Amino acid sequence: MPERATSPRPPTSQESLDFAIGEHHAPLLGKHLLGLEGLSREQIQGVLDVARRMKDVSERPVKKVPTLRGKTVVCLFHEASTRTRSSFEIAAKRLSADTINVGGSGSSTTKGETLLDTALNLEAMRPDAIVVRHSESGACNFLARQVECPVINAGDGAHEHPSQGLLDLFTMQERLGSLEGLKVAIVGDLLHSRVVRSNLYGLRALGAEVHLCGPGTLISPWFESYGARLHRRIEPAIEGADVIMMLRIQRERQGTSTIPSLREYERFFGLSPARVGLAKPDVIIMHPGPMNRGVEISPEVADGPYSVILDQVTNGVAVRMALLYLLVARGSDAPRG
Amino acid sequence: MTTKTAPRRRLPRGYRIARNLLGPAELDAALGAMASEIRSRNPEPDQVALIGIRRGGVHLANRLAKLLAVAGREPPVGIVDITLYRDDLDRVGPNPIVGSTEIPFEIEGITVVLVDDVLYTGRTVRAALDALLDYGRPRGVQLAVLVDRGHRELPIQPDYAGLREATRPTDQVEVLLAEEGGDDTAVLLEREVAATPGGAHA
Numbered sequence: 001m002p003e004r005a006t007s008p009r010p011p012t013s014q015e016s017l018d019f020a021i022g023e024h025h026a027p028l029l030g031k032h033l034l035g036l037e038g039l040s041r042e043q044i045q046g047v048l049d050v051a052r053r054m055k056d057v058s059e060r061p062v063k064k065v066p067t068l069r070g071k072t073v074v075c076l077f078h079e080a081s082t083r084t085r086s087s088f089e090i091a092a093k094r095l096s097a098d099t100i101n102v103g104g105s106g107s108s109t110t111k112g113e114t115l116l117d118t119a120l121n122l123e124a125m126r127p128d129a130i131v132v133r134h135s136e137s138g139a140c141n142f143l144a145r146q147v148e149c150p151v152i153n154a155g156d157g158a159h160e161h162p163s164q165g166l167l168d169l170f171t172m173q174e175r176l177g178s179l180e181g182l183k184v185a186i187v188g189d190l191l192h193s194r195v196v197r198s199n200l201y202g203l204r205a206l207g208a209e210v211h212l213c214g215p216g217t218l219i220s221p222w223f224e225s226y227g228a229r230l231h232r233r234i235e236p237a238i239e240g241a242d243v244i245m246m247l248r249i250q251r252e253r254q255g256t257s258t259i260p261s262l263r264e265y266e267r268f269f270g271l272s273p274a275r276v277g278l279a280k281p282d283v284i285i286m287h288p289g290p291m292n293r294g295v296e297i298s299p300e301v302a303d304g305p306y307s308v309i310l311d312q313v314t315n316g317v318a319v320r321m322a323l324l325y326l327l328v329a330r331g332s333d334a335p336r337g
Numbered sequence: 338m339t340t341k342t343a344p345r346r347r348l349p350r351g352y353r354i355a356r357n358l359l360g361p362a363e364l365d366a367a368l369g370a371m372a373s374e375i376r377s378r379n380p381e382p383d384q385v386a387l388i389g390i391r392r393g394g395v396h397l398a399n400r401l402a403k404l405l406a407v408a409g410r411e412p413p414v415g416i417v418d419i420t421l422y423r424d425d426l427d428r429v430g431p432n433p434i435v436g437s438t439e440i441p442f443e444i445e446g447i448t449v450v451l452v453d454d455v456l457y458t459g460r461t462v463r464a465a466l467d468a469l470l471d472y473g474r475p476r477g478v479q480l481a482v483l484v485d486r487g488h489r490e491l492p493i494q495p496d497y498a499g500l501r502e503a504t505r506p507t508d509q510v511e512v513l514l515a516e517e518g519g520d521d522t523a524v525l526l527e528r529e530v531a532a533t534p535g536g537a538h539a
Contacts, residue, residue: 325421
């Protein structure tokens with residue numbers, strides 16, 4: 001690659017495009033990543049393409065690159081999480097960033113500090129990104145308006161979980177190639193699921209057909225306005241599907257007005273080997289975790305040949321590396337806001 | 338991503354061609370001379386591999402491999418992408434595209450010849466060395482460049498250079514290879530005076 005002549009001031013994005021002959025492109029993402037809603041096909045595909053390269057890094061003997069050396073990433077998790085938090089932490093470390101974890105219990109939250117105060121105090125320590133998980137929908141959007149550094153939504157209430165959506169898309173593309181026209185069925189508690197929302201935006205942007213299914217009490221006609229097909233029964237939803245994604249059914253909803261019993265839920269909506277037979281012969285089975293074996297998914301299916309559930313976890317690290325690279329490792333002329 | 342499509346090879350804005358450094362025949366001859374030097378310094382051909390620095394070094398590494406073939410057997414060729422190892426990510430504006438690094442052989446214990454088209458500040462080579470060493474411990478690393486244009490900012494020198502050319506820091510050197518739609522030439526570009534930001538005060 002021709003090395004660039006030193007210029008007296010940082011080049012504008014237009015200049016660097018001309019200068020380096022196709023080496024640079026305009027910033028792929030805005031300052032924050034709060035959700036997949038509103039992202040274009042090009043933006044989503046761009047992140048997935050970077051993630052592919054990041055996956056290469058994770059497959060090397062030395063699983064670390066110096067890209068974010070000297071940067072600090074704060075993971076502010078106000079809700080229980082194993083996968084997402086460790087995935088973000090591993091992703092940051094593979095890019096050589098320093099990470100700190102701040103949790104709900106054992107932190108100042110238990111002493112009554114507000115989310116905003118916690119965030120402002122963390123920001124006063126000059127991190128380069130804050131990764132936020134919170135039980136309230138919109139918490140990340142709220143913080144993004146208050147702090148200077150990039151905010152990455154790691155799941156907020158029933159709103160969005162964009163990095164999960166992206167890793168799901170990545171896993172589907174890895175297995176199936178283009179998602180254009182594929183039938184993706186998502187089954188479970190749609191009403192309370194941030195995973196389904198991020199997946200819906202992403203899948204529609206990439207041209208997939210989205211079929212949603214769940215108990216009538218946990219479904220909303222709202223999804224149809226985003227191009228999803230709704231089903232009350234699982235069979236038509238998964239018939240001929242290329243992808244079946246099962247969502248976790250929260251045990252605490254049992255016995256409330258939404259689900260009479262987990263046993264009944266399993267009978268009507270659980271993914272059994274017999275039901276898998278309704279889908280395409282090379283269907284892939286996904287689950288964002290944590291799984292309730294024997295409720296929404298039978299152990300035979302979860303551990304079976306169609307399952308890509310652990311691939312999703314592996315790919316999560318690559319996708320989060322891509323997000324951290326795109327949001328943290330960029331020049332000062334990147335648009336702020 | 339657009340890396341699969343043919344790269345744009347238009348003239349950077351604000352530059353004009355000052356002169357041709359290498360024509361097609363000279364470029365061929367320069368590569369031939371580099372190959373014979375590589376051969377004489379590395380008498381065991383099965384202990385040598387070529388790794389091109391993305392993007393300018395990739396095609397040159399392939400060409401050198403053909404020239405180095407012994408009884409039809411070419412040395413292995415790899416590609417190293419330095420994006421994640423750059424020291425200027427904070428300064429270059431929007432994120433550079435990350436290319437793939439493809440080293441489909443063990444570099445442990447062999448001699449690796451890093452190949453690039455133009456050697457300038459040496460920062461790209463520094464990044465490539467760091468990337469390479471994350472894949473193993475070669476017995477040695479040598480550096481082959483088509484054009485050494487001077488102005489090093491790090492203590493890095495080429496072992497093989499097709500052409501050494503004095504340039505001004507404001508110049509650009511472009512190698513336009515047939516594989517990328519060029520005509521196999523190396524050209525020196527200079528800034529047009531009117532395009533100098535802040536006016537011309539030489």
